[in-house]
Amino acid sequence: MANLSHIQVGKPSLARPTPWRTALVTGASSGIGAALAHRLAEGGTEVVLAARRIELLEATARSIRARRGSARVLELDVTRPDDTVAAIRRVDADVGGLDLVVANAGIGWPQPARSLSWEKMSPLFATNFTGALATLTAVLPEMVRRGRGHLVGISSVAVYGPTPGGSGYRATKAGLTTFLDNLRIELGDSGVHATAVHPGFVRTPFADAFSMQPPMVWSADDAAHFIVRRLPKAPARIDFPFSVVQAMRVLSALPAFLRDRLVRRVRLGPDDE
Numbered sequence: 001m002a003n004l005s006h007i008q009v010g011k012p013s014l015a016r017p018t019p020w021r022t023a024l025v026t027g028a029s030s031g032i033g034a035a036l037a038h039r040l041a042e043g044g045t046e047v048v049l050a051a052r053r054i055e056l057l058e059a060t061a062r063s064i065r066a067r068r069g070s071a072r073v074l075e076l077d078v079t080r081p082d083d084t085v086a087a088i089r090r091v092d093a094d095v096g097g098l099d100l101v102v103a104n105a106g107i108g109w110p111q112p113a114r115s116l117s118w119e120k121m122s123p124l125f126a127t128n129f130t131g132a133l134a135t136l137t138a139v140l141p142e143m144v145r146r147g148r149g150h151l152v153g154i155s156s157v158a159v160y161g162p163t164p165g166g167s168g169y170r171a172t173k174a175g176l177t178t179f180l181d182n183l184r185i186e187l188g189d190s191g192v193h194a195t196a197v198h199p200g201f202v203r204t205p206f207a208d209a210f211s212m213q214p215p216m217v218w219s220a221d222d223a224a225h226f227i228v229r230r231l232p233k234a235p236a237r238i239d240f241p242f243s244v245v246q247a248m249r250v251l252s253a254l255p256a257f258l259r260d261r262l263v264r265r266v267r268l269g270p271d272d273e
């Protein structure tokens, strides 16, 4: 069930202006999504914050209001794709057209292959893949009709190389990236853009599920700054941190016997959940 409530409209801060009048961010109750909502609102964008935990959304919206930004909250469970599409279409009509839609809601934790099952893996697909595609296509026809819009998916550097315990998670994100890559090419000069974002580790509750200390961890705020500064040029991809992306690419290019041995030595979490 979706529930929309208007929080506040105020003057934007003096931060670098953003080119979108309106934006919807899923997974805005925490981590990267909440930080993205803050950065967008600081640039003058009216942001719709969407997720399941309404009280956290309200708190983020209040914080945006305290900084003289503009925010609405939308209670949304992306694992219900039909409800998600209907809710986002209602928001689109309510705000006079969404300029930016960010499919950020996602879940993931190490799932060692030897104890993998469909029951463990299916929530990942319902959220990260089906949920993201429902989010991104909800108002695609309206954006094309208007001749403007930007669709963004928060994928992962995991798409660039094998990750221990990541078979299911990596597949969901590879699917999301592939969808956006193809969409972007097909949309051509329609005025609607598509970007896939590939973060490395970012300090959020999501990252807490991994027991190892990963290298090059960014704060959610730094990640949001990096993304929002690059999005206006509508790149095909936004990847960070550079060194982690390069390391993943080198790992993938290694001879299989060597790459496989290295990947099998790494433990991102417990051997069994």
Ligand SMILES: NC(=O)c1ccc[n+]([C@@H]2O[C@H](COP(=O)([O-])OP(=O)(O)OC[C@H]3O[C@@H](n4cnc5c(N)ncnc54)[C@H](OP(=O)(O)O)[C@@H]3O)[C@@H](O)[C@H]2O)c1
Pocket (backbone or CB within 6 Å): 026, 027, 028, 029, 030, 031, 032, 033, 050, 051, 052, 053, 054, 056, 076, 077, 078, 079, 104, 105, 106, 107, 108, 127, 131, 154, 155, 156, 157, 198, 199, 200, 201, 202, 203, 204, 205, 206, 207
């Ligand atoms: N942190 C990292 O190291 C990292 C690295 C690469 C990629 N990513 C990706 O970045 C995105 C954001 O993750 P994060 O690190 O910011 O994690 P987070 O702090 O755990 O935030 C995840 C967000 O997704 C929302 N969400 C989960 N299931 C949902 C559902 N069924 N319906 C609607 N919203 C849902 C959560 O809100 P509710 O629980 O309130 O619904 C929450 O706001 C994810 O797609 C993740 O895969 C993260």
